[in-house]
Amino acid sequence: MEAVRYALQAVLPVALLLLLGCLMRKRELVSEHFAAEGDHLCMRLLFPVLLFRSISQGELALDSCLRSIAFAYGVIAVSLLAGILLIPRLVHDRNQIAVVIQSLYRGNFTLYGIPFSQLLGGAGAAAAASAIAAATLPVLNIAAVVMYAWYAGREQRSWTQLLKGILKNPVLWGVFLGLAFRPFHMALPGPLESLTASLAAMASPLAFLTLGVKLYGGRVPAGQRRLTGAVVLFKLLIMPLLALPVAIWGFGLRGTELIPVFLFTAAPSAITTYQLAGEYGADDLLAGSIVTISTLFSSVTLCLFVAVLKNLSLI
Numbered sequence: 001m002e003a004v005r006y007a008l009q010a011v012l013p014v015a016l017l018l019l020l021g022c023l024m025r026k027r028e029l030v031s032e033h034f035a036a037e038g039d040h041l042c043m044r045l046l047f048p049v050l051l052f053r054s055i056s057q058g059e060l061a062l063d064s065c066l067r068s069i070a071f072a073y074g075v076i077a078v079s080l081l082a083g084i085l086l087i088p089r090l091v092h093d094r095n096q097i098a099v100v101i102q103s104l105y106r107g108n109f110t111l112y113g114i115p116f117s118q119l120l121g122g123a124g125a126a127a128a129a130s131a132i133a134a135a136t137l138p139v140l141n142i143a144a145v146v147m148y149a150w151y152a153g154r155e156q157r158s159w160t161q162l163l164k165g166i167l168k169n170p171v172l173w174g175v176f177l178g179l180a181f182r183p184f185h186m187a188l189p190g191p192l193e194s195l196t197a198s199l200a201a202m203a204s205p206l207a208f209l210t211l212g213v214k215l216y217g218g219r220v221p222a223g224q225r226r227l228t229g230a231v232v233l234f235k236l237l238i239m240p241l242l243a244l245p246v247a248i249w250g251f252g253l254r255g256t257e258l259i260p261v262f263l264f265t266a267a268p269s270a271i272t273t274y275q276l277a278g279e280y281g282a283d284d285l286l287a288g289s290i291v292t293i294s295t296l297f298s299s300v301t302l303c304l305f306v307a308v309l310k311n312l313s314l315i
Contacts, residue, residue, distance in 0.1 A: 021212020055178025
């Protein structure tokens with residue numbers, strides 16, 4: 001019951017932000033222009049600051065988490081390779097390909113990983129989750145930008161255009177600066193520390209709020225509804241069912257090592273899927289519906305997986 005309560009506590013604030021955005025749009029307190037400007041602010045400033053702080057200040061306990069980190073990298077590599085090979089054959093709209101690929105390989109581990117790990121496994125699991133997050137954030141963000149820069153739009157880009165698009169992305173500059181500052185363990189001056197902390201704290205709430213504004217009145221076509229359902233089903237159920245046996249029997253992960261790995265594979269699609277879709281002119285309505293539905297249904301699927309793993313004495 002504690003896991004159920006915690007899952008609901010994690011999901012309900014997000015659901016309420018989405019609902020608040022819809023109500024604000026319905027009452028005409030904000031406009032579509034507000035949502036567009038909010039998305040722009042998130043991508044150009046708030047998310048880069050959030051990533052800079054997460055990477056530069058995170059503790060990376062490599063010595064005790066090598067197997068978990070290796071498994072997380074394996075999940076990313078296999079998911080990306082399978083997505084690149086299969087999704088373009090199944091999804092024929094180029095503006096949807098990157099959305100589907102990122103929705104499948106990237107979960108909202110930043111929101112779910114550390115607090116859920118702390119609840120289920122205490123300080124040891126939380127430390128492992130922090131290590132996984134710090135080790136995978138740069139790779140996840142670079143891959144996401146490359147996917148959108150390559151696939152978004154009707155025409156395939158040249159390598160020069162792709163590189164230019166990657167280097168201009170503020171999210172990656174947040175990653176690069178975080179990696180540059182990390183080895184020096186440099187503390188920002190007091191005012192800058194407070195400023196960046198405030199900006200980072202705004203990123204996810206504003207992103208979900210603007211998503212709610214955009215979702216109000218937006219009708220997802222029947223084909224997209226089927227695609228959304230298929231992506232959510234794979235992300236929340238099929239992917240963990242495929243990955244967990246490999247983690248348990250292939251990598252020998254149990255207890256505090258298994259908890260963050262399980263969450264890495266089972267977390268709902270990340271909000272940056274929607275943010276990047278809008279930034280690159282991809283199908284942000286599809287991305288928004290996948291993020292919303294997967295977030296809401298994850299409160300059920302996460303609890304089911306926790307119950308099964310606890311009954312099997314694996315966590």
